[in-house]
Amino acid sequence: MVIHTAVRTGASLPDRPYGQLECEHVDVYYGSFRAVTDVSLPFGIHEVTALIGPSGCGKSTLLRSLNRMNDLIDGARVDGRVTFMGEDIYGKRVDAIEVRRRIGMVFQKPNPFPKSIYDNIAYGPRVNGMRVDDMGDLVEEALTKAALWDEVKDKLKQSALGLSGGQQQRLCIARTIAVKPDVILMDEPCSALDPIATAKIEDLMHELRDEYTIVIVTHNMQQAARVADRTAFFTAQVDETSGDRTGVLVEFGKTAQIFENPQDQRTEDYISGRFG
Amino acid sequence: MATYGIGRVVERTLEGRARGGEHSLRPLLFLGALWFCLFFALLFLVVLVATTLLDGAARLDLRLFTEFPASAPERAGARPAILGSLWVILATAIMAIPLGIAAAVHLEEFSNQKNWFNRFIEVNIQNLAAIPSIVYGMLTLSALALLGIANKNMVWVGALALAMLILPVIIIATREALRAVPLEIRQGSLALGATPLQTTLRNTLPAAIPGIATGTILALSRALGEAAPLLLLGGLVYLTFDPNGFASGYTTMPIQIFNWTGRPQDGFHELAAATSILLLVLLVAMNAVAIVIRNKFQKRW
Amino acid sequence: MTTTAFRGQLEGRPRPAEAAVRLLFRVAAAATVVITIGIVLALVIPSIGFFAEVPIVEFLFGTRWAPRFADASFGVLPLVTATLWTTLIALLFAVPLGLGAAVLLSEYAHWRVRKVLKPVLEVLAGIPTVVYGYFAVQFIQATVLKDWLQLQTGSFSVLAAGFVMGVMIIPTIASISEDALSAVPNALRQGSAALGANRMQTTLRVIFPAAISGIVAAVILGVSRAVGETMIVALAAGQQARLVAGPLEAGQTMTAFIAQAALGDSVVGSLEYDTLFAVGLLLFIITLAVNFVSISIVRRVRKAY
Numbered sequence: 001m002v003i004h005t006a007v008r009t010g011a012s013l014p015d016r017p018y019g020q021l022e023c024e025h026v027d028v029y030y031g032s033f034r035a036v037t038d039v040s041l042p043f044g045i046h047e048v049t050a051l052i053g054p055s056g057c058g059k060s061t062l063l064r065s066l067n068r069m070n071d072l073i074d075g076a077r078v079d080g081r082v083t084f085m086g087e088d089i090y091g092k093r094v095d096a097i098e099v100r101r102r103i104g105m106v107f108q109k110p111n112p113f114p115k116s117i118y119d120n121i122a123y124g125p126r127v128n129g130m131r132v133d134d135m136g137d138l139v140e141e142a143l144t145k146a147a148l149w150d151e152v153k154d155k156l157k158q159s160a161l162g163l164s165g166g167q168q169q170r171l172c173i174a175r176t177i178a179v180k181p182d183v184i185l186m187d188e189p190c191s192a193l194d195p196i197a198t199a200k201i202e203d204l205m206h207e208l209r210d211e212y213t214i215v216i217v218t219h220n221m222q223q224a225a226r227v228a229d230r231t232a233f234f235t236a237q238v239d240e241t242s243g244d245r246t247g248v249l250v251e252f253g254k255t256a257q258i259f260e261n262p263q264d265q266r267t268e269d270y271i272s273g274r275f276g
Numbered sequence: 277m278a279t280y281g282i283g284r285v286v287e288r289t290l291e292g293r294a295r296g297g298e299h300s301l302r303p304l305l306f307l308g309a310l311w312f313c314l315f316f317a318l319l320f321l322v323v324l325v326a327t328t329l330l331d332g333a334a335r336l337d338l339r340l341f342t343e344f345p346a347s348a349p350e351r352a353g354a355r356p357a358i359l360g361s362l363w364v365i366l367a368t369a370i371m372a373i374p375l376g377i378a379a380a381v382h383l384e385e386f387s388n389q390k391n392w393f394n395r396f397i398e399v400n401i402q403n404l405a406a407i408p409s410i411v412y413g414m415l416t417l418s419a420l421a422l423l424g425i426a427n428k429n430m431v432w433v434g435a436l437a438l439a440m441l442i443l444p445v446i447i448i449a450t451r452e453a454l455r456a457v458p459l460e461i462r463q464g465s466l467a468l469g470a471t472p473l474q475t476t477l478r479n480t481l482p483a484a485i486p487g488i489a490t491g492t493i494l495a496l497s498r499a500l501g502e503a504a505p506l507l508l509l510g511g512l513v514y515l516t517f518d519p520n521g522f523a524s525g526y527t528t529m530p531i532q533i534f535n536w537t538g539r540p541q542d543g544f545h546e547l548a549a550a551t552s553i554l555l556l557v558l559l560v561a562m563n564a565v566a567i568v569i570r571n572k573f574q575k576r577w
Numbered sequence: 578m579t580t581t582a583f584r585g586q587l588e589g590r591p592r593p594a595e596a597a598v599r600l601l602f603r604v605a606a607a608a609t610v611v612i613t614i615g616i617v618l619a620l621v622i623p624s625i626g627f628f629a630e631v632p633i634v635e636f637l638f639g640t641r642w643a644p645r646f647a648d649a650s651f652g653v654l655p656l657v658t659a660t661l662w663t664t665l666i667a668l669l670f671a672v673p674l675g676l677g678a679a680v681l682l683s684e685y686a687h688w689r690v691r692k693v694l695k696p697v698l699e700v701l702a703g704i705p706t707v708v709y710g711y712f713a714v715q716f717i718q719a720t721v722l723k724d725w726l727q728l729q730t731g732s733f734s735v736l737a738a739g740f741v742m743g744v745m746i747i748p749t750i751a752s753i754s755e756d757a758l759s760a761v762p763n764a765l766r767q768g769s770a771a772l773g774a775n776r777m778q779t780t781l782r783v784i785f786p787a788a789i790s791g792i793v794a795a796v797i798l799g800v801s802r803a804v805g806e807t808m809i810v811a812l813a814a815g816q817q818a819r820l821v822a823g824p825l826e827a828g829q830t831m832t833a834f835i836a837q838a839a840l841g842d843s844v845v846g847s848l849e850y851d852t853l854f855a856v857g858l859l860l861f862i863i864t865l866a867v868n869f870v871s872i873s874i875v876r877r878v879r880k881a882y
Contacts, residue, residue: 069467074390085583095589101469102587111460114483124468127478172464179468303777310685313677318697320744327716328708378605386599387606397606399872400613406798406868407861408805410832411616413839414857418619421845440612447609473595494703501705504807504832508839530707530808537711537812545715552708559703567696 013229013254017044020213021066021103021183025080028058028065030073035061036247038080041232043183048205048214050228050255052221054270057234058247059217060108063185066215067103068096084183101128103183104176109192110168112160112175117143117152120160120171124179138178146174147204166197173204177212184208186216190223202227221271224255231258233267325556332549340550344516345532349543354551356515360431360526361500363519367435368442368499373492375439376446377481383447384454385476405444412441413505420509428510432522437505442495449491453484486573493566497559503530529555620861623846623854630848636855642818642834644852651852653859655818659735659828662821663810664803666739667746671799674743675750676792682751683758684780702748710812713741718813722825733815733827742809746799753798753875757791758784794874801867805860807832831860 019042028036036058043049043066051059061070068089070076082089089099113120121139125132132138139156143149148170152163160171169189176184186205190198205214205227218224224231232252236245251264262268297303343353387394416437420428457480465475481488503511511531519526529551536548628636631651639652678698682691718737722728730736761784769779785792815827816837829837835853843849 067467069463072463072466084587087583087585087587089587091587093589094587097466097469097471098587098589100467104469105463105467107460107463107467109460111458111464113461113464113479123465123478124470127465127468127470127474175464175468298775300775303775306777306781307681307685310677310681313674314681314694314697316674317678317701317744317747321697321701323716324704324708324712327720328712331715375605375608378602379609382599382602382606386602394606397610401609402872403865403868404609404612406801406864406871407616408807408832408864410805410807410835411620411857411861414835414854415612415616415619417839418623418854419615443609443612471592471595473598497703501703501707503705503707504811504836507807507811507836512840530705533705533707533711534808534812537707537714545711548711549715552705552711555705556708559705560700563700563703 013047014044017042017047017049017230019043019083020045020085021215022083023062023066023080024083026062026065026082027079028061028070029075029077029079031075033244034246036065037237039247039249041249041252043213043215044230045213046209046211047229048209048216048227050224050231051215051217051234052219052224052231052270053234053247053250054236055219056245056247057236059234060187061247062234063105063187063215063217066185067100067105067183069100069105071096101179102181103185104179104181105185105187106169106172106176106189108188110165110172112163112168112171114159114161116157117160117163117171118156120175121178124175128179130179142174142178143171145177145208146170147200147207148174164197166193166200169193169197169201170204173201173208177208181212183213183215186214188217188219191219198223221259225259228255231255233258233262233264233270235266235270328549328552328556330549332546332551332553335546335550336553340547340554345514345535349541349547352544352547354529354532354547354554356517356519357527357529357532357551358554360515360519361528361530363431363522363524363526364435364438364506364528365496365500367432367522368438369492369496371435371439372442372446372495372499376443376492376495377450377488379443380447380450380454381476381481384451385480386472401444401447405448408504409441409502410504410508412437413508415440416505417508429513429525430523431519431526434506434509434511434526434528435522437509438499438502441502441505442499445495445498446492449495450484450488453487453491454480456487457483486569490566490570493562493569497562497566500562501530501555501559503528503534506531507534616861620854620858623851624858626846627848627851627855630851631855640820642829644838644849649848653831653856655820656829656831656834656856657859658821659810659814659818660804660830660832662735662824662828663739663742663814663830664800666736666824667743667803668796668799670740670743671746671750671803672796675747675795675799676754678747678751679754679758679792679795680780680785683755684776684784698748698751701744704745706745706806706808707812709741709745710738710809713737713809713813717741728825730825731815731827733813734825735814735821735828736824738810738812738814739824741813742803742806745806745809746802749802750795750799753795754788754792757788757795760791761787790874790877794871797867797871797874801864801871804867805832805864807836811836831856835860 021043023039023041026036026039027034039062051063053059064070065078066082070078078090084103113123118139121142122135125138140149143152148167151167160168163171190201202223208214216227230253233250234247235250237248238245251258251262251267258267259271262271339353341353341355341358343351344355346352383394383397416433420433461483462475462480465479506528511527512535513525513527515525515527533548533551536544636651636653638654639650640654641650641652642655643650682694686694714733714737717740718734722730722734722737765783765787766779769783810830811833814830814833816829816833817827818829818834821828835856838853
């Protein structure tokens with residue numbers, strides 16, 4: 001299985017990532033149900049970290065706890081610490097809105113606003129009260145970074161809902177870039193897209209890595225192998241008495257190592273397709 | 277030929293003419309009765325419109341718009357009632373729409389459904405929607421007595437009663453429109469660092485506008501045809517001037533129709549019919565606008 | 578990049594405008610409760626004055642309603658009988674016709690047919706009640722009942738008012754019953770059909786019983802609308818308060834009395850004024866009770882499937 005062609009050579013990566021965003025013993029609960037338990041994980045600055053594992057292993061749940069999107073769900077609770085630049089984002093005086101300004105998110109299904117392409121991009125800077133000298137420039141910059149500018153530059157005033165699925169997803173990435181976050185979280189961003197659109201988004205992730213810290217949840221192992229510098233493998237632990245499935249972190253390392261030389265039997269089984 | 281006989285029986289059974297089949301007598305009578313029910317409603321509608329049109333055709337002319345009510349039917353018109361209706365609906369819209377949308381936004385976007393007070397508000401709105409319209413007139417009457425306002429015949433007073441009457445309708449329609457906006461739109465906005473209020477005002481609410489507009493127009497059309505609460509609020513007056521403001525005296529088309537219908541002379545009945553036609557045309561137009569908006573913006577996600 | 582330099586960057590700014598606007602929204606929602614409280618107080622306070630002068634037993638069981646006469650009498654039964662007559666007649670027409678339309682739309686009609694026919698019912702629901710009232714007194718009473726059928730009746734009758742009111746509430750009954758019928762799972766229809774039942778049998782023996790609570794709720798809501806309707810009865814049922822003994826008689830309903838009494842200029846606080854609210858309170862209690870029954874039934878139906 002040739003899977004490491006696009007992986008950055010391990011040599012340019014430090015052995016231990018400099019965690020711009022970091023989980024320390026994180027548990028995520030929905031009410032009394034523990035969805036994820038005891039995850040400690042650094043997300044290296046300007047690296048792409050992939051979270052992989054079978055369905056129901058809590059990857060998306062963990063991702064949503066990284067910018068407090070879980071706050072919107074009734075009964076969701078996070079124990080342990082999630083730190084951004086050393087600050088606990090669940091700290092008492094911390095404002096979830098400030099957190100989300102710095103840690104953006106791209107969702108599974110493209111969710112452009114029912115507005116023009118231009119207004120989709122300008123929305124974030126406007127609501128954040130960013131000082132923008134020329135909104136047109138900012139829109140162009142964001143769309144260019146998201147590799148969408150050439151396709152939409154002549155129809156900025158048209159509804160974003162008229163774009164194709166892949167274009168919509170790149171628009172959502174551009175929209176996120178426009179608020180100048182430090183981290184971009186991506187929750188299976190390609191699962192609703194065709195292979196060509198997927199390839200474009202993956203290319204984009206390589207470009208974006210130079211400026212942003214990226215965390216991506218994916219079901220697709222090849223995708224993780226193609227885009228991620230480091231990979232964290234999760235699995236679901238089934239409680240024998242209650243039958244509850246709780247997500248646990250099995251192994252974390254450079255992507256090449258995870259795929260070529262997994263240390264844990266469960267990782268190896270999953271990678272080689274014997275499980276999940 | 278035994279086989280032939282059996283074949284015939286089977287054939288007949290499958291054709292359903294046998295007792296209990298889809299095309300036997302009783303199911304067909306049943307289906308006929310069902311169609312009659314719908315046909316009856318349709319027939320009633322046609323007869324109502326036709327007779328009203330026949331009664332009022334003679335007076336569907338400019339005089340209806342230019343003349344004031346008079347003791348002689350041939351010199352009478354519905355001018356103040358038409359203008360009064362427009363003023364009252366305008367005032368009703370100004371009072372009911374912002375309040376209704378604000379309440380719906382609170383209930384749909386910000387309220388914690390587990391809170392007993394919010395649940396109480398929901399049950400309460402359902403109840404308000406089913407209270408007889410005349411009771412809203414009585415409420416307004418009492419409120420005026422409490423405030424010591426003796427002159428009930430003012431546009432804003434009638435509009436206040438109608439606004440309270442249609443408030444639950446607007447709230448329910450707005451909530452439905454907000455609920456139709458996908459959760460992902462709100463999440464997308466929040467993930468960009470927008471506050472919940474920014475998300476609502478700049479994203480969710482604008483996306484829900486077509487649904488809100490449809491529901492609001494239908495609610496206003498109900499207010500336009502309503503007369504009962506206004507009867508209690510001095511709406512039935514002999515007006516000899518154009519209503520010209522929110523504190524102006526007024527009468528409305530439905531009340532004018534009520535008044536003329538109760539007179540003995542046929543000339544007034546013609547006027548009542550003509551005004552009814554005008555009212556129906558206005559309502560059909562409002563409903564058409566609502567339907568166009570609904571169809572044009574339906575299913576964008 | 579030092580973490581100390583970053584400290585505090587994630588802290589929230591106070592957002593007074595945001596809090597203020599959200600408070601406004603909350604106040605708007607609470608306003609609906611204020612309206613309810615207002616209605617209760619508006620009806621109860623004058624009624625207390627009324628019942629201080631008129632014994633409640635005389636009000637509820639008296640058979641003569643003559644609040645404006647010199648020898649005033651406050652027995653509300655005449656108004657109640659007129660309301661009962663008009664409501665019952667309305668239901669007599671609206672329940673079978675409304676249910677029939679609902680069954681046709683839910684069980685038989687192709688979706689295209691439904692798309693054409695449902696708006697017809699919606700139009701029926703959108704006609705102003707005063708126009709219905711005009712039609713009831715001018716056409717149904719004067720032309721159909723008197724001229725065509727040659728019935729012994731005056732200028733007004735509870736039959737004409739009740740019949741037209743029945744047509745008015747057909748859409749209410751039809752649309753809620755149709756929701757209830759449509760909510761019955763298709764598995765029941767297929768199960769019944771697989772046993773060889775035709776559509777009529779399936780509808781009457783399987784679908785109807787399964788949807789019965791929703792249908793009852795629809796009928797109850799129709800009752801509530803009929804009891805509270807004012808303009809049709811004020812125009813077509815007549816304005817004399819007397820015990821109604823038959824469908825061709827005229828009679829003043831509770832709502833018609835309120836409308837008529839309010840036209841006169843009664844002094845705030847006078848017995849005449851308070852009478853209005855005592856009748857209003859009775860009307861309110863009846864419709865409220867009916868609504869509560871309906872809401873609780875609808876809620877049970879929603880849980881069923």
